[in-house]
Amino acid sequence: MIRLENLTKKFTPTDPPAVDDLSLEIKEGETCVLVGPSGCGKTTTMKMINRLIEPTSGKIYINGEDSSKMDPIKLRLGIGYVIQEIGLFPHMNIAENIATVPRELKWPKEKIWKRVDELLETVGLEPEHFRNRKPKDLSGGQRQRIGVARSMAADPPIMLMDEPFGALDPITRAHLQNEFLRIQKRIKKTIIFVTHDIDEAIKMGDKIAIMRKGKLVQYDSPEDMLSTPANEFVVNLVGGNYSIKRLHLIRVDEIIDRSPFTASPEGTISETKALLDKSKLGLVVITDEKKKVIGLVIPAYLKKEGEYNADIMEETGATVGLGSTLNDALSVMLSSGQGYVIVVDEKERIEGVVTLNGIMGVLQDDD
């Protein structure tokens, strides 16, 4: 799908090349993550792919076609680009920002505004609420979502994403990563994703390309990168502790207990006690009629006064979405101080439970 062949960029005659004889092939529908320290040539590589920068030497093939022979404007319209600085147009509202490429492509108005709303939904922002706002009225995380939505607007087969979640706090970041993984499962774009965070690379990539000083150091699947790092540089970048790193690779779906006991808030405590006696997990999840999680009961709460679950249950913030990694689940457990997390779908409905024991089991399987 995308093939880089001996790609080199020299900005000046004297400085070492920013990108140095880089060869890389990215298969259709795969996510390739470029990772490496600042200044190693990641952004320059992206800009050469969409011809914002012309290579000094080497070739880029897209679907077998030499990109230097393509019309650069047309080429760029077929490539979604999330730039490192987000780069929303401040004078345009959110809808206009997202609509940039479809407008360029002269889509009919109705189709454009329908698409804008669809994309706002996709990135988890209420269209009604966000359409007419200006970028300055949004938080960093919301702007980053808009940047991602804009890059997907004309449904390009290729996406270049340069540190798309770079400016976010760890929790929002994990959330957006998971959403993006879920979307990608459906849309199957060919993606080049840049990060300087190896954990993000392991989580997001089908393949990881480690770069150093413009050169490719190793190109492998995350599993192979972790188990057989090519050299000292990769070892240092990946860091030790292979088992712990693997938690970024395994999704909660793989160890989820899909049949935890559930009860309604109107259920009686004595029924819940009977369930707890049978429960291996030691908890009963309280859900509403739509299976939405509203709280839980653990044996300790049975001491409280009351007759119905609603009297003794406690709300829980300890939830993660489907598609989260075991590392995400573990972070939630550490911050909630509890040995379990409830896994929910995108509408907060219960999917199951993941326990600390389950995660430990995965770690022990490694030895």
Ligand SMILES: Nc1ncnc2c1ncn2[C@@H]1O[C@H](COP(=O)(O)OP(=O)(O)O)[C@@H](O)[C@H]1O
């Ligand atoms: N327009 C430019 N002119 C001169 N040097 C540049 C230019 N853009 C990038 N560089 C240099 O090329 C190298 C790679 O930069 P970049 O691709 O932005 O790295 P990364 O995205 O990995 O942090 C750096 O040394 C940077 O200073």
Ligand SMILES: [Mg+2]
């Ligand atoms: Mg960069």
